[in-house]
Amino acid sequence: VYSQILKQLYPDVPVIAGGIEASLRRVSHYDYWQDRLRPSILVDAPVDMIVYGMGEIPVTQIADRLAAGESLSSLTDIPQTALLLPADVTPAPDNDNIILASFETCLRDKRSQATNFKHVEQQSNRMHGATIWQPHGNKTVKINPMLPPMSTKEIDASFDLPYTRLPHPRYRNKTIPAWEMIKHSVNLHRGCFGGCAFCTISAHQGKFIASRSKESILREVKQVTRMADFKGYISDLGGPSANMYRMGGRDLSVCEKCMRPSCLHPKPCPNLNNDHAPLLDIYKAVDSLPEVKKSFIGSGVRYDLSMHESGNEQIDRTNRRYNEELITRHVSGRLKVAPEHTIDHVLDIMRKPSFKQFYEFKKIFDRINRTQGLKQQLIPYFISSHPGCHEIDMAELAAETRDLNMHLEQVQDFTPTPMTVATEIYYTGYHPYTGEKVYCATRPEEKQSQRRFFFWYDPAYRADITRALQRLHRPDIIRKLFPAYRDPRQNDRNKSKKRR
Ligand code: SF4
Structure with missing residues (x-):
């Protein structure tokens, strides 16, 4: 609807769609509200391009190349973008190009839609994914691969932009419940390697974690402490999963070839480094700021990750300390x-661990509460x-x-x-x-x-x-x-x- 209005008002101006809605509708997909399979949103909406996932780098690349005189229609190779192209540009399938079943085939055959999904998920979770093509009638949707995870410098540059940290001025003097919940919270990282079957995070942010530097996090915490209504409590030092900060594979060359949608399911990957020390260091640095009375963890904690015995005694000891510190110092009652x-x-x-692990965590939780x-x-x-x-x-x-x-x-x-x-x-x-x-x-x-x-x-x-x-x-x-x-x-x- 928005892109149609924009095209009517400014027919000559290119429209690039982004954000999670466009991101998740980049290939044929099931729409629950309409209870039907829909084509890629590129077919339904008059947009010239989709930027999927977190968009800072692709948007900057698009702007640079347009500024250098290239036309939008020539920008068919920008990572993390999707475009609608004439069908005859589709290449033969190879290691770098995956051709999905067409939208029309998926309409007739649900198995084809299911198989398509497997490819899309696997490629979205690869460090260097292939280009995906899906025919729609006499057109084809081209989905360029996801970028590798942002470096700390890149993600810091994004978080250090001069945000106002305020709702849109039209909401002045109104209470926005969602804003109340997040206004004193700070995001430490992006991405999630949990791969829960019902969750869209990794389709949007990927499974590799991009973590901010301690300095960037502390800069933002200090900004929060200067807010007029700040009373000394940081409501969340979190992320998509609260405790994945700075985590990833020990040997990145193994991760570079990995197609697993989850580093935790069916079993934690032996290559995964689940050391919670960098996260404890952030908690400590935030709590030692004189303006901060307490910092809470409001994002969901993966207790299977903090309880997983890695076999490295130092890491396992640190992770036990993480559970203790989390429960004694960072829980706001619940x-x-x-x-x-x-x-x-x-x-x-669901790609979740056995409920036995909940019992194990509850034992730790109850013991710490008691003592x-x-x-x-x-x-x-x-x-x-x-x-x-x-x-x-x-x-x-x-x-x-x-x-x-x-x-x-x-x-x-x-x-x-x-x-x-x-x-x-x-x-x-x-x-x-x-x-x-x-x-x-x-x-x-x-x-x-x-x-x-x-x-x-x-x-x-x-x-x-x-x-x-x-x-x-x-x-x-x-x-x-x-x-x-x-x-x-x-x-x-x-x-x-x-x-x-
Ligand atoms: S840690 Fe293991 S499962 Fe996760 S990306 Fe690396 S190799 Fe794959």
């Missing part, structure tokens, strides 16, 4: 973590209706979290967003990497019945949950959730025994 489910086969599709006399809460996030999750899995989740004495509140029902492996499974019914069929709750009543299990403690849901568990032949779970429950069939059997 620490949010994201196990997302309790059942292994669902967690496997330090703290009364902090651990708040786990969960998702229902994720691909691969059956109703019975949600029943087991309810029983397990009840055993843990938890009344869940941070929960969500899976909503597909473009360009995630979970969305491709939801739409196509196939796992893009194995080709196997995967069950997915798609009908509203199926989704509702899964979601209900989060709220087993609410009397309003008790009858429905009981009926569902009777249908699933799981009276044991009914008794776990509602100890006062008496199976009516058992009562009938008892009565007839007595009569006999």
Whole structure:
């Protein structure tokens, strides 16, 4: 809509789309709100180019080359851009060029869409990816490879620009909840190597971490401390995952060839350096500023990363200290973590670690709270209706979290967003990497019945949950959730025994 308006107002001015929406719609993709497969946004919107991912470097390259007299239509080789070109420029497939199934083929054949996704995800997560081509009618979408991760100097240059740190002036005197949440927070790095199946971060920022220098971070913290309403509390020293600062492969030559979508799943990569020392150093430097009373970690912490035993005694000791420091000094009452489910086969599709690791972390959390006399809460996030999750899995989740004495509140029902492996499974019914069929709750009543299990403690849901568990032949779970429950069939059997 915006690009159409711009083209009407200024037909001769090129329009380049960017940001996460354009980024995630660069190839054919499933749109949940319209419940249909859509072509690349380059086909739907009258834009001349998309810059995908974080755009500082491509935008600068485009500006430099336009300033040097080149036309926009000749800029077909800028990294991290996507363009719509005549179909006859498509090269033959080779190591540097991957030709996807066409949009029209994907419309007819969901398996082709699933296979396309695997290529797109793998290339987005490579240090030196191939160019991707996807035919759309008599045109082709060309997606130039992602740039390697920014150097510290490059990312510092971006964060050190003279931002106002204020909302747009039109919001003056209005409260913006999202702004309230982030105004005293500082971002330490970009990228995420977790590769969670439902998350779009790596499709946008990639899996390699680009980290700011300590000096750049401290400059920004000092800027925050000078804000009129700053009371001494930094609300978040974070990133896409809070604790990936300065992490990556030990041997970068191995990472250069790597196609894994996650450095943590199915098992932490032996080449991954999970040393939390640089992050502890940042926490210490921020906390020693006289204007800072406390700094909190509001972004999600990957406890599987901080608890992973690397085999290097010094790193493992530092990481244990990280957990201690995090829990004693950087939690603002409640620490949010994201196990997302309790059942292994669902967690496997989510690309999350086993729930056993949550128990391990909870033990550490409870012990530190006990010994330090703290009364902090651990708040786990969960998702229902994720691909691969059956109703019975949600029943087991309810029983397990009840055993843990938890009344869940941070929960969500899976909503597909473009360009995630979970969305491709939801739409196509196939796992893009194995080709196997995967069950997915798609009908509203199926989704509702899964979601209900989060709220087993609410009397309003008790009858429905009981009926569902009777249908699933799981009276044991009914008794776990509602100890006062008496199976009516058992009562009938008892009565007839007595009569006999
Ligand atoms: S750390 Fe391992 S999984 Fe991650 S990019 Fe390097 S080689 Fe690949």
